[in-house]
């Protein structure tokens with residue numbers, strides 16, 4: 001049993017980190033021998049995708065073998081995980097850019113999903129994904145005072161590679 005624990009807040013002691021840590025703690029109560037793979041993209045941000053990577057993804061011939069980078073390591077971490085826990089702040093109504101950089105590297109046609117005329121179909125097997133979101137104001141419920149582009153975006157992105165969020 002392996003838990004991939006991702007945090008995307010730059011702030012090291014704050015709310016989304018507390019949420020994701022609490023989720024991991026609960027999971028460890030159920031699976032005490034589980035190992036934890038840590039990917040702290042808040043403290044150690046990923047680079048943005050490069051021109052070479054973007055160019056490779058634009059061509060069917062080079063799609064399957066884009067230039068070396070962190071993407072295979074990141075996809076490997078997802079593949080090796082039985083459960084994934086993500087802590088994220090809401091930044092300007094959606095996910096922070098560091099989490100978007102992670103998504104840009106793990107969603108790849110021909111590797112983690114295939115593109116059909118109707119929709120994108122995930123190539124990874126499903127596993128539970130738990131997301132702890134921290135925001136400064138309400139984005140859900142009766143007191144919501146802003147739209148929520150975070151939850152639908154993150155859910156749809158992950159489901160496009162086969163992962164259903166919970």
Ligand SMILES: Cc1cc2nc3c(=O)[nH]c(=O)nc-3n(C[C@H](O)[C@H](O)[C@H](O)COP(=O)(O)O)c2cc1C
Nearest residue numbers: 009011014015016089090091092093134135136137
């Ligand atoms: C750049 C930036 C943009 C933010 N945008 C929003 C926002 O659109 N809606 C909101 O409710 N809070 C927003 N916040 C507040 C954070 O979501 C809030 O402080 C949250 O607690 C941050 O998570 P953390 O405590 O894990 O760092 C923003 C904060 C920052 C730094």
